[in-house]
Amino acid sequence: MIPILMYHQIADMPAKGTPYRGLCVPAKKFRQQMTWLKRLGYRGLSMQDLLPYLEGTKQGKVFGITFDDGYVNVHDNALPVLQELGFTATTYFVAGHPGGHNHWDIEKGIPHSPLMNERQIRHWAEAGQEIGSHTLDHVHLTRLPAAEALRQIEVSKQLLEAAFGVSVTAFCYPYGDESQAVREMTRKAGYTNATLTVKGLALKEDDLLGLPRVTVSGNIGLISFLIKCLTQKEHRRRVKKGRY
Numbered sequence: 001m002i003p004i005l006m007y008h009q010i011a012d013m014p015a016k017g018t019p020y021r022g023l024c025v026p027a028k029k030f031r032q033q034m035t036w037l038k039r040l041g042y043r044g045l046s047m048q049d050l051l052p053y054l055e056g057t058k059q060g061k062v063f064g065i066t067f068d069d070g071y072v073n074v075h076d077n078a079l080p081v082l083q084e085l086g087f088t089a090t091t092y093f094v095a096g097h098p099g100g101h102n103h104w105d106i107e108k109g110i111p112h113s114p115l116m117n118e119r120q121i122r123h124w125a126e127a128g129q130e131i132g133s134h135t136l137d138h139v140h141l142t143r144l145p146a147a148e149a150l151r152q153i154e155v156s157k158q159l160l161e162a163a164f165g166v167s168v169t170a171f172c173y174p175y176g177d178e179s180q181a182v183r184e185m186t187r188k189a190g191y192t193n194a195t196l197t198v199k200g201l202a203l204k205e206d207d208l209l210g211l212p213r214v215t216v217s218g219n220i221g222l223i224s225f226l227i228k229c230l231t232q233k234e235h236r237r238r239v240k241k242g243r244y
């Protein structure tokens, strides 16, 4: 059972009462979480590096690190920690909006937050970190006509590959919104893995195009964080909810 951590922003939490404020994990807390996992003998890996462990061809004390959307604060606050500890991670970029902001969140009352620009994305990749795709426009894939959903999945991959000279094999469904048909499109587009917002530890029998994750919220304490990652609590929760 492998935990794949899901982060969004690495930044101070906005004021109490702000919607979804837990999507921000303070930099100090992120550092503490990573440092403790390292002390306990675990290595944090990008999806690309984690794949052999998910497939069962490699064994070891590992966990996945993923960042959704591609915020500047991930570049500024998480990258130095990853480099210091020798960890790799995957950021899922909204490929059509480098240097933009989280425009899809604004109507929910989530504060404006800038996305990495091309220079920052290149720096992220040059530091040994992985570029994954989160579609072109952060869309609800199952609500689109099939041709448009396919375009969002395929063209985002092509754009990122052309701009940064890397192979893009990791995908994340925006809002966790997916279906069997969407998974098939993702597979056919050439992605080898894709993550969900379903909570749980990844199991050997999981579809690599439908991997659950461990949500890390800004207000979680260290002990609860370690319990989520290293015990079967999240797994039992997933079984109870029948999410397979």
Ligand SMILES: [Zn+2]
Binding pocket: 068, 069, 134, 138, 174, 175
């Ligand atoms: Zn997202």
